Amino acid sequence: MTNNNFHTIVIGAGSGGLTAAIGLAGLGKQVALVEAHHVGGDCTNAGCIPSKTLIHLARHFQKGDDPDEVFSQVVRKRNALRDQETQEVQQIENLTFIQGLARFSSPKSLIIDHGDQTRQISADNIIIATGSRARWLEIPGLPQERTLTNANFFELTEAPKHLVIAGAGIIALEMAFALNKLGTKITMFALDNRPVANAIPEVSQAIQAALDRAGIRTFYQTTAKSYDESNQSLLLQQGHQFITIPEVDQVLIAIGRVPNLEALNLEQAGVRVDPSIGVVVNTFGETKVKGIYAIGDITPTSAYTHSANAQGRRVVQRIAFPLLPLSRKEPLIPNATFSDPEIASVGLTQEALAKTWHPDLIKRIRVDFKTDTDRGYTDGVENGFIIVDAVRLTGRILHVTILGPRASEMISFFTLAINQRMSLYQLFRLVYPYPTYSSGILKVADLFIKETLTQIGKEFLAYLKYRLAKPG
Amino acid sequence: MTNNNFHTIVIGAGSGGLTAAIGLAGLGKQVALVEAHHVGGDCTNAGCIPSKTLIHLARHFQKGDDPDEVFSQVVRKRNALRDQETQEVQQIENLTFIQGLARFSSPKSLIIDHGDQTRQISADNIIIATGSRARWLEIPGLPQERTLTNANFFELTEAPKHLVIAGAGIIALEMAFALNKLGTKITMFALDNRPVANAIPEVSQAIQAALDRAGIRTFYQTTAKSYDESNQSLLLQQGHQFITIPEVDQVLIAIGRVPNLEALNLEQAGVRVDPSIGVVVNTFGETKVKGIYAIGDITPTSAYTHSANAQGRRVVQRIAFPLLPLSRKEPLIPNATFSDPEIASVGLTQEALAKTWHPDLIKRIRVDFKTDTDRGYTDGVENGFIIVDAVRLTGRILHVTILGPRASEMISFFTLAINQRMSLYQLFRLVYPYPTYSSGILKVADLFIKETLTQIGKEFLAYLKYRLAKPG
Numbered sequence: 001m002t003n004n005n006f007h008t009i010v011i012g013a014g015s016g017g018l019t020a021a022i023g024l025a026g027l028g029k030q031v032a033l034v035e036a037h038h039v040g041g042d043c044t045n046a047g048c049i050p051s052k053t054l055i056h057l058a059r060h061f062q063k064g065d066d067p068d069e070v071f072s073q074v075v076r077k078r079n080a081l082r083d084q085e086t087q088e089v090q091q092i093e094n095l096t097f098i099q100g101l102a103r104f105s106s107p108k109s110l111i112i113d114h115g116d117q118t119r120q121i122s123a124d125n126i127i128i129a130t131g132s133r134a135r136w137l138e139i140p141g142l143p144q145e146r147t148l149t150n151a152n153f154f155e156l157t158e159a160p161k162h163l164v165i166a167g168a169g170i171i172a173l174e175m176a177f178a179l180n181k182l183g184t185k186i187t188m189f190a191l192d193n194r195p196v197a198n199a200i201p202e203v204s205q206a207i208q209a210a211l212d213r214a215g216i217r218t219f220y221q222t223t224a225k226s227y228d229e230s231n232q233s234l235l236l237q238q239g240h241q242f243i244t245i246p247e248v249d250q251v252l253i254a255i256g257r258v259p260n261l262e263a264l265n266l267e268q269a270g271v272r273v274d275p276s277i278g279v280v281v282n283t284f285g286e287t288k289v290k291g292i293y294a295i296g297d298i299t300p301t302s303a304y305t306h307s308a309n310a311q312g313r314r315v316v317q318r319i320a321f322p323l324l325p326l327s328r329k330e331p332l333i334p335n336a337t338f339s340d341p342e343i344a345s346v347g348l349t350q351e352a353l354a355k356t357w358h359p360d361l362i363k364r365i366r367v368d369f370k371t372d373t374d375r376g377y378t379d380g381v382e383n384g385f386i387i388v389d390a391v392r393l394t395g396r397i398l399h400v401t402i403l404g405p406r407a408s409e410m411i412s413f414f415t416l417a418i419n420q421r422m423s424l425y426q427l428f429r430l431v432y433p434y435p436t437y438s439s440g441i442l443k444v445a446d447l448f449i450k451e452t453l454t455q456i457g458k459e460f461l462a463y464l465k466y467r468l469a470k471p472g
Numbered sequence: 473m474t475n476n477n478f479h480t481i482v483i484g485a486g487s488g489g490l491t492a493a494i495g496l497a498g499l500g501k502q503v504a505l506v507e508a509h510h511v512g513g514d515c516t517n518a519g520c521i522p523s524k525t526l527i528h529l530a531r532h533f534q535k536g537d538d539p540d541e542v543f544s545q546v547v548r549k550r551n552a553l554r555d556q557e558t559q560e561v562q563q564i565e566n567l568t569f570i571q572g573l574a575r576f577s578s579p580k581s582l583i584i585d586h587g588d589q590t591r592q593i594s595a596d597n598i599i600i601a602t603g604s605r606a607r608w609l610e611i612p613g614l615p616q617e618r619t620l621t622n623a624n625f626f627e628l629t630e631a632p633k634h635l636v637i638a639g640a641g642i643i644a645l646e647m648a649f650a651l652n653k654l655g656t657k658i659t660m661f662a663l664d665n666r667p668v669a670n671a672i673p674e675v676s677q678a679i680q681a682a683l684d685r686a687g688i689r690t691f692y693q694t695t696a697k698s699y700d701e702s703n704q705s706l707l708l709q710q711g712h713q714f715i716t717i718p719e720v721d722q723v724l725i726a727i728g729r730v731p732n733l734e735a736l737n738l739e740q741a742g743v744r745v746d747p748s749i750g751v752v753v754n755t756f757g758e759t760k761v762k763g764i765y766a767i768g769d770i771t772p773t774s775a776y777t778h779s780a781n782a783q784g785r786r787v788v789q790r791i792a793f794p795l796l797p798l799s800r801k802e803p804l805i806p807n808a809t810f811s812d813p814e815i816a817s818v819g820l821t822q823e824a825l826a827k828t829w830h831p832d833l834i835k836r837i838r839v840d841f842k843t844d845t846d847r848g849y850t851d852g853v854e855n856g857f858i859i860v861d862a863v864r865l866t867g868r869i870l871h872v873t874i875l876g877p878r879a880s881e882m883i884s885f886f887t888l889a890i891n892q893r894m895s896l897y898q899l900f901r902l903v904y905p906y907p908t909y910s911s912g913i914l915k916v917a918d919l920f921i922k923e924t925l926t927q928i929g930k931e932f933l934a935y936l937k938y939r940l941a942k943p944g
Contacts, residue, residue: 052846052850056850056852062535064536077849304905331901334903335905378520410881412904413885431806433778433883434520434776434781436881
């Protein structure tokens, strides 16, 4: 007889869901893992894995290589990993894998639809990890076979000749730089007035310079009006101006993400949601309904695989060890974009900084790889920097953004430094291998200390004045 | 009238010497900086700068590109930086740049020879920073124009067709992998029985696999007997076996470094030296003679630009602020080799580990990028790992070696972690961006914790037993 009662049900076998399900099963809990599509979720199937494979192959693409072969290889590697993960998940002790679409019938039970079969399962704990999908953009006249989102982009078997990308965020930029290297002509347009609009302006400026140098055309504060199949042209509108983009063979829509809420029937669970932001949870991943948790893209607080994993690990601890103390504070979440150059940041956002500290208490230090590090010189880095926001006088690090060839690996140094509440004085005492980009960290510390010590009186008074001053 | 009395004289305008001279001049001290050859020393002229430029250009070398153009570009970039540094050093306030070869005439005075001119200068503090040169290897029959060391390697204007490299250390490997990418055939031989003989064996194994895959032939425990110009063949001897390497157009000698001691006339200063190891100093960079310091390659404790700089910074503090306390403990020195893959390590060497701790108190954790991280999978990394030696039970990190595409940037994370005396439990609580190589750090921590918690009783007893046990 099939068991339909579990300790925990996890809905969605993406990164977050897998982390939670495997974690709890490993601790001996009976777990059901429900997945409507592919094991691995967007990350394995239509996100990180195929995109990073593509970025890697594009970086090593040589004159005369076949770009279509790159796309085939991406699909092959993605499928191999998917098959492996699918097989592994079915062999984990204490874990029951259930294929199907889950909807709540009560706060503790779900109905799973799979083809014409239906099954009811229940558990004390239910973790929602259904993720997100691409926000849709309707472009009148654009046929379906020319419309891409991340969901079908990695089914391509041929490199587009001319790809138009709607959006200028993470996915848009990663694909723009990669396909550009394969010889695809790229045009981007976005509603925002700059690329990576949620980053500090210095990032947008440097990325724009890199886009310009790569020959990628960009249009900001721009919308798509229509597509004309007869001559394959896309009509854009920027203010009062109309721009015709000729010979467009595909359009990638990458203008944001929408949480996968609809199928869940959340009203039956008593979980109230705002469809535009997803399922709101506290720092432990709990909804307002006891026993119902949510992690990953379906929550407003996470948009990355690693943040979904981090949330998953916290929920595992919360469910398996309810009596163990768990810090109310969520861990620091760094982020990384694998554009060329890469972008990474950690610490307080500019909004959070402005809410917490008086602007005159913050000192911003910027070091440019090209002029301030020898590695930037040897490697001919045009755009790249480390920007650190630190407390005046004390040098405590609050926020770091790195832009450069290895930013995604360098940022963990600062995750650790901020986590340890370290100051730039302490980073000055470390030795960094030469010639690396990381030796720019020493330069940041050096600049801060020089600027502080040469006007120590002024810095001291400013610190006293603004330390307790109201922010803003 | 020319001033011949200084607060401090620095002999050698390489990385270490420049750091010390510029640092002291910036603090208002009258400094003389003496250089016999080029400003920038080996690093700028015949080391880090041209080698990293070459490595960078080789990485981006495309089929059909001209390898000779790469060599010209290396020389151009090197010369531009040298010119800039030469000009800058002559414009620094409080710093007198003196071209010439320095020799001691007493503990506080030097004679500077430049062409047929001679000048005597003196100071209370003299810092020896004359660096090192390539250890020589005599190969009977090998003509001078076919013999290279790092000193003339970056004067090449044409890529060799077939380069034989004597040695299998840092310089040998960096040049082997770079030139291989430019289409140069490479053969290596070394006295050691493995490449990077001073690293842990896992590194040698992985680097050997990378050499094999690149088609670089290697001969270990091998010496060079002679070169026959008539047919351009090099005769090697491995044990009782003789090996003829045909069509060799150049030989790069990279079998180690020798300190530049001879010209200094150190007996006049009263500084006693062992010519094979250089000038011995304490952790403050002081020799046995008061007021005489040594930093960089001339000391036995440093072989890197960043360690020379770190020593330089300590000597500046010691000289400028003699009353300020300076930790007796030298800072942790990480190291990095820019082979392909890169190698980096930090913390105790295996010898130091064995001297300090009982072997059963150490737990070694190894994570392979290919199988244990998604980034290793997407980027097709064949050889690459993070190896951490940590104290059993407590997880305190003692030594880390990373081998992989971005090892040189990743290592600073562990410099900071070891400096903060952190444990793997603490690293487990951090969030690492996905998919990066750094997410392997989480895997290291995860493995350690799982292995410890599943046998906590045994681990606890072992810790008690070996914590105070004699090493070895």
